[in-house]
Amino acid sequence: MKIVKFLSLLVWQLVLSSNAGAGVQYETDILAQGLDHPWSMAYISDTQMLVTELSGELKLITNGQLRPMPIKGVPEVLFAGQGGLSEVLLHPEFEENGFVYLSFSAPDTQEPALNSLNVVRARLKGDTLVEHKTILTSDPPRKTAAHYGARLAFMADGSLLITSGDGFNYREKAQSLDNHFGKILRVNDDGSIPVDNPFVNTPGALPEIWSYGHRNLQGLVIQDDGTVFEHEHGPKGGDELNIIVPGNNYGWPAITYGIDYSGAIISPFTEKVGMEQPVKYWVPSIAPSSMALYQGDMFPSWKGNLFISAMVPGDLRRLELNGEKVVGEEILFS
Amino acid sequence: MGVLIFVGMLISFLVTRIALIWVNIDKRYLYALAGGMAMFAIVGLMPLAFYNLDLIAGARSLLGKVYLTCSGMIAGYYFGARQTEKSTDENR
Numbered sequence: 001m002k003i004v005k006f007l008s009l010l011v012w013q014l015v016l017s018s019n020a021g022a023g024v025q026y027e028t029d030i031l032a033q034g035l036d037h038p039w040s041m042a043y044i045s046d047t048q049m050l051v052t053e054l055s056g057e058l059k060l061i062t063n064g065q066l067r068p069m070p071i072k073g074v075p076e077v078l079f080a081g082q083g084g085l086s087e088v089l090l091h092p093e094f095e096e097n098g099f100v101y102l103s104f105s106a107p108d109t110q111e112p113a114l115n116s117l118n119v120v121r122a123r124l125k126g127d128t129l130v131e132h133k134t135i136l137t138s139d140p141p142r143k144t145a146a147h148y149g150a151r152l153a154f155m156a157d158g159s160l161l162i163t164s165g166d167g168f169n170y171r172e173k174a175q176s177l178d179n180h181f182g183k184i185l186r187v188n189d190d191g192s193i194p195v196d197n198p199f200v201n202t203p204g205a206l207p208e209i210w211s212y213g214h215r216n217l218q219g220l221v222i223q224d225d226g227t228v229f230e231h232e233h234g235p236k237g238g239d240e241l242n243i244i245v246p247g248n249n250y251g252w253p254a255i256t257y258g259i260d261y262s263g264a265i266i267s268p269f270t271e272k273v274g275m276e277q278p279v280k281y282w283v284p285s286i287a288p289s290s291m292a293l294y295q296g297d298m299f300p301s302w303k304g305n306l307f308i309s310a311m312v313p314g315d316l317r318r319l320e321l322n323g324e325k326v327v328g329e330e331i332l333f334s
Numbered sequence: 335m336g337v338l339i340f341v342g343m344l345i346s347f348l349v350t351r352i353a354l355i356w357v358n359i360d361k362r363y364l365y366a367l368a369g370g371m372a373m374f375a376i377v378g379l380m381p382l383a384f385y386n387l388d389l390i391a392g393a394r395s396l397l398g399k400v401y402l403t404c405s406g407m408i409a410g411y412y413f414g415a416r417q418t419e420k421s422t423d424e425n426r
Contacts, residue, residue, distance in 0.1 A: 081385030
């Protein structure tokens with residue numbers, strides 16, 4: 001009888017804990033079905049949304065209805081591993097210029113066995129992308145189809161931040177300034193280099209590098225005050241949330257809170273002088289896949305909070321901030 | 335990763351044990367060959383299965399692959415030597 005009571009209590013606790021979020025029951029509505037690996041969304045208006053499919057198509061959802069025909073003019077992508085059509089981002093003045101930015105993996109033009117992260121700008125005219133311009137092709141190309149980063153965000157001054165992952169096999173290159181692996185890059189909206197980038201006058205450094213020492217960055221948001229938040233996957237453990245300061249070194253792989261998937265130690269160090277600490281890290285990993293900043297008025301207590309989608313075990317969590325510190329973490333639903 | 339290497343070695347050593355029924359070669363060298371081939375297969379085929387990723391960090395370079403193959407050969411040689419010792423002890 002005691003065992004039955006204990007098991008009942010345990011089951012009841014599990015039921016309660018599965019509805020985390022101060023007892024709030026969340027209802028979810030399905031906006032669209034039949035999407036093939038949806039990766040990113042961009043709202044054109046209150047009723048229209050562009051959605052990328054990793055497999056290579058850009059779709060339009062209007063008033064909750066998914067248009068079956070994809071947007072035409074999307075560049076050919078390399079859909080393999082973690083690669084494909086990734087981010088879609090509207091220019092801050094999209095209503096005037098119609099510019100849409102896409103990040104994606106594609107075969108290298110010189111060596112087709114290799115591939116690279118690409119960012120392209122195009123104008124959306126009706127249901128077609130026209131006037132394509134390559135904003136970035138990551139250098140050097142890689143043989144691996146993983147760890148592209150591929151997130152985009154516009155800063156208040158109109159410059160564009162691009163996350164570029166370490167390509168998995170090339171992690172040590174995240175510490176060097178002569179390549180795009182493991183970096184956040186900053187370019188102007190036409191792909192030119194801002195004159196105030198931190199390494200623009202550093203011999204041997206690529207001028208578009210804005211910060212370095214990253215792994216696989218899949219979350220990027222910018223607050224109204226210009227604070228840049230970024231999250232990245234660690235290896236086995238060691239996922240991080242960072243505040244990005246231009247020119248700073250975020251440590252990967254020299255410092256990490258994770259270990260290799262094989263169990264091997266990647267670095268015995270978790271901190272080092274000259275390398276930044278995360279504002280939050282997760283061990284074990286939560287596999288953070290995207291991040292949003294809530295700045296609306298509908299939920300006043302959530303204003304300024306970060307929302308992170310976590311693939312492991314699969315939940316949406318809210319991070320409460322006090323300045324640059326994370327003071328609370330809540331799993332809303334899983 | 336350890337499981338992958340264990341399974342690879344297990345298969346190669348089992349095949350070697352069977353082959354030794356018909357083949358009269360020093361066990362140490364045959365097991366060394368088996369161990370080396372198992373590791374070579376793992377480090378060589380792994381990228382094909384995982385988007386060209388080398389999940390064993392040491393296998394990212396050609397030299398690393400050579401080292402890991404050699405380590406498989408050394409492991410096989412040691413295993414074969416132990417088998418030879420056992421046979422010698424049993425025959426006394």
